[in-house]
Amino acid sequence: MTAKPAAAAARATVYGYPRQGQNRELKKAVEGYWKGRVGAEALRETAADLRRSNWRQLAEAGIHEVPSGDFSYYDHVLDTSVMVGAVPERHRAAVDADALDGYFAMARGTQDIAPLEMTKWFDTNYHYLVPELGPDTVFTADSAKQVGEFAEARALGRTPRPVLVGPVTYLLLAKPAPGVPADFEPLTLLDRLLPVYAEVLADLRAAGAEWVQLDEPALVQDRTPAELNATARAYRELGAAADRPKLLVASYFGRLGEALAVLAKAPVEGLALDFTASGAAHLEDLAAVGGLPGKRLVAGVVDGRNIWINDYEKSLATLGTLLGLADRVDVSASCSLLHVPLDAAAERDIDPRIARWLAFARQKTREIAVLTRGLGEGTGAISAELAANRADLASRAGSALTHDPAVRARTGAITDADGRRSQPYAERTAAQRAHLGLPPLPTTTIGSFPQTGELRAARADLRGGRIDVAGYEERIKDEIREVLSFQEKAGIDVLVHGEPERNDMVQYFAEQLTGYLATQHGWVQSYGTRYVRPPVLAGDISRPEPMTVRWTTYAQSLTERPVKGMLTGPVTMLAWSFVRDDQPLGDTARQVALALRDEVEGLEAAGTSVIQVDEPALRETLPPRAADHAAYLAWATESFRLTTSGVRPDTQIHTHMCYAEFGDIVQAIDDLDADVISLEAARSHMQVARELAEHGYPREAGPGVYDIHSPRVPSAAEAAALLRKGLAAIPAERLWVNPDCGLKTRGWPETRASLENLVSAAREIRAEL
Numbered sequence: 121m122t123a124k125p126a127a128a129a130a131r132a133t134v135y136g137y138p139r140q141g142q143n144r145e146l147k148k149a150v151e152g153y154w155k156g157r158v159g160a161e162a163l164r165e166t167a168a169d170l171r172r173s174n175w176r177q178l179a180e181a182g183i184h185e186v187p188s189g190d191f192s193y194y195d196h197v198l199d200t201s202v203m204v205g206a207v208p209e210r211h212r213a214a215v216d217a218d219a220l221d222g223y224f225a226m227a228r229g230t231q232d233i234a235p236l237e238m239t240k241w242f243d244t245n246y247h248y249l250v251p252e253l254g255p256d257t258v259f260t261a262d263s264a265k266q267v268g269e270f271a272e273a274r275a276l277g278r279t280p281r282p283v284l285v286g287p288v289t290y291l292l293l294a295k296p297a298p299g300v301p302a303d304f305e306p307l308t309l310l311d312r313l314l315p316v317y318a319e320v321l322a323d324l325r326a327a328g329a330e331w332v333q334l335d336e337p338a339l340v341q342d343r344t345p346a347e348l349n350a351t352a353r354a355y356r357e358l359g360a361a362a363d364r365p366k367l368l369v370a371s372y373f374g375r376l377g378e379a380l381a382v383l384a385k386a387p388v389e390g391l392a393l394d395f396t397a398s399g400a401a402h403l404e405d406l407a408a409v410g411g412l413p414g415k416r417l418v419a420g421v422v423d424g425r426n427i428w429i430n431d432y433e434k435s436l437a438t439l440g441t442l443l444g445l446a447d448r449v450d451v452s453a454s455c456s457l458l459h460v461p462l463d464a465a466a467e468r469d470i471d472p473r474i475a476r477w478l479a480f481a482r483q484k485t486r487e488i489a490v491l492t493r494g495l496g497e498g499t500g501a502i503s504a505e506l507a508a509n510r511a512d513l514a515s516r517a518g519s520a521l522t523h524d525p526a527v528r529a530r531t532g533a534i535t536d537a538d539g540r541r542s543q544p545y546a547e548r549t550a551a552q553r554a555h556l557g558l559p560p561l562p563t564t565t566i567g568s569f570p571q572t573g574e575l576r577a578a579r580a581d582l583r584g585g586r587i588d589v590a591g592y593e594e595r596i597k598d599e600i601r602e603v604l605s606f607q608e609k610a611g612i613d614v615l616v617h618g619e620p621e622r623n624d625m626v627q628y629f630a631e632q633l634t635g636y637l638a639t640q641h642g643w644v645q646s647y648g649t650r651y652v653r654p655p656v657l658a659g660d661i662s663r664p665e666p667m668t669v670r671w672t673t674y675a676q677s678l679t680e681r682p683v684k685g686m687l688t689g690p691v692t693m694l695a696w697s698f699v700r701d702d703q704p705l706g707d708t709a710r711q712v713a714l715a716l717r718d719e720v721e722g723l724e725a726a727g728t729s730v731i732q733v734d735e736p737a738l739r740e741t742l743p744p745r746a747a748d749h750a751a752y753l754a755w756a757t758e759s760f761r762l763t764t765s766g767v768r769p770d771t772q773i774h775t776h777m778c779y780a781e782f783g784d785i786v787q788a789i790d791d792l793d794a795d796v797i798s799l800e801a802a803r804s805h806m807q808v809a810r811e812l813a814e815h816g817y818p819r820e821a822g823p824g825v826y827d828i829h830s831p832r833v834p835s836a837a838e839a840a841a842l843l844r845k846g847l848a849a850i851p852a853e854r855l856w857v858n859p860d861c862g863l864k865t866r867g868w869p870e871t872r873a874s875l876e877n878l879v880s881a882a883r884e885i886r887a888e889l
């Protein structure tokens with residue numbers, strides 16, 4: 121018998137698929153269950169139906185090897201915690217009483233028991249529940265979910281590949297449980313965890329699994345030699361078991377770097393690598409380790425995180441190069457398709473000239489199948505698809521939407537001076553003081569006020585044609601009047617209009633900028649049952665008309681006090697949208713920045729003296745590897761400065777970020793050259809203020825004294841105590857008094873009481889100065 125050429129064996133596969141269903145059935149069923157309207161059995165059936173429908177869709181699209189176990193009621197990292205028995209002590213009773221209710225209690229908390237903490241899954245907008253581990257953690261294997269879902273797919277006549285979060289990534293994503301010293305390293309539990317993984321693998325093998333995938337995306341981040349050694353040990357041990365399935369170790373969101381050599385030597389049968397994030401470099405790395413002889417290589421060539429069609433010729437070239445480097449090459453998306461919406465064909469309102477450039481999860485599975493055929497049978501087998509793909513790509517490259525000469529001329533003419541205020545901070549701060557005449561410790565808020573039911577109803581009425589635009593705008597004005605009159609009475613110094621006209625801080629601007637697209641059904645899981653519809657940066661960006669000016673000026677017409685203008689910054693606009701993949705991110709950021717700069721100048725021309733540009737996404741968008749931080753921060757800070765540097769010295773620029781851990785980007789925050797920054801600080805007892813001081817941060821700052829994530833009303837004494845802590849780090853002339861973040865998720869009663877207390881705290885401390 122002659123050996124088959126490697127290419128002939130090429131298989132199409134994916135690591136995961138959107139969970140929610142065509143009409144977000146999962147969200148409805150889970151939320152119905154929480155409200156007691158849907159029974160546990162009905163919820164389980166809905167979930168099983170969705171899984172079956174996904175497997176059918178994948179098979180119909182031509183995916184040979186489907187995943188199992190990627191489904192989740194809430195989050196796959198929480199599922200992993202259940203799989204290894206890492207249930208926090210405080211949830212143990214609930215989990216023992218009822219596994220499903222206990223699961224949701226860990227995810228969402230109960231009246232008296234806090235949930236697990238939630239944080240971003242690498243640099244995506246998906247949030248996972250952080251495992252809580254400690255020296256006393258005892259792991260026990262519970263393979264029921266994995267084995268059950270494997271069996272379901274089997275019953276449909278296919279052998280799926282179960283997908284698990286890998287043991288190294290699981291531990292690296294964990295944090296010390298409450299009460300455990302903060303310097304406890306969960307990775308020290310590896311030797312305890314591995315036997316549990318081995319047991320789950322053996323169970324899956326016994327159930328008939330040929331391959332199991334272990335996801336190790338943490339290995340695309342910088343890892344210490346000790347962590348790399350732990351990785352080597354983990355896979356040596358898992359690989360040594362006798363009764364195990366074949367192991368595919370998957371990495372995504374970047375290149376493996378040093379971890380590639382470790383995994384290449386490990387006794388596992390396959391590696392999955394991401395060739396979209398840094399494809400060329402990854403190819404070099406692979407060649408440098410001598411390829412993966414004897415191993416299967418799953419090549420992620422279809423971008424699993426963005427919504428653009430693939431470039432078939434480019435992908436086939438990569439796949440062709442890979443053929444010589446492994447025993448067998450299969451084709452996949454770069455990561456789970458969880459991060460893209462389900463089906464571009466569901467979008468009816470998108471211009472068909474643009475729609476042909478879009479590929480959501482469903483379209484991506486077809487692309488993977490086509491590429492697999494091209495790889496296995498030669499390009500002749502896919503000549504029609506190749507021709508269509510070439511035409512679609514050409515239409516995008518030549519489109520007036522993606523190439524607006526006016527926008528290009530403007531970005532091409534940017535000079536250093538455009539990104540520099542006309543005076544340094546120290547000089548303009550004096551001008552601003554004189555101009556604004558604020559008391560010491562000025563009070564302000566972050567922008568939004570409660571988004572009430574009436575406001576949402578007004579938006580729904582407008583969409584449903586029950587009121588016209590004029591009627592809608594009257595309701596918005598009513599709201600602005602109320603927000604203004606409350607702030608005046610409460611004695612706040614720098615007022616806001618409350619953002620009642622905004623559905624979302626990114627979408628509101630995206631809808632008004634040329635070059636940006638909104639989707640109708642482009643839902644992507646953010647966490648649990650929360651889904652977002654990121655807008656699409658599709659073309660060159662410009663601002664045909666002012667976006668916020670009339671609301672801010674209306675608010676200003678109602679008061680003598682300064683009203684702060686409110687914008688979302690360019691980095692956050694990019695971070696919470698699907699970005700163009702046909703030009704560097706920095707180019708897109710500069711276009712957005714210039715459009716926002718027009719808005720900033722429009723606000724100033726209309727008499728606004730304080731303008732806030734929110735950048736809550738500045739830190740979360742940091743690339744996984746430190747070597748890439750400088751390049752990112754360069755375009756990120758440049759685009760912020762381009763947005764804000766066109767104003768007079770006496771116009772005060774604020775920025776806002778909603779997190780407390782930013783030690784690694786303090787320099788970048790300083791480089792924004794904003795006049796005032798507000799940050800989250802209430803929960804960390806002003807830790808932020810101390811960090812700013814340590815760094816010698818020279819500007820005005822408002823570390824939050826009101827935790828808006830909770831309905832709790834802080835007393836005036838509590839706020840005053842926080843302010844005193846703030847004053848210990850930041851001198852009185854530079855300290856602002858404000859909440860942690862916007863108030864849109866809060867109700868009016870607690871908002872009123874909290875802000876009144878915040879003002880009395882500021883007054884109390886002022887009197888002591």
Ligand code: GLN
Nearest residue numbers: 566567568734736778862
């Ligand atoms: N200005 C926005 C608001 O107050 C800021 C929101 C945010 O930081 N995420 O809602």
Ligand code: ZN
Nearest residue numbers: 777778861862
């Ligand atoms: Zn915030």
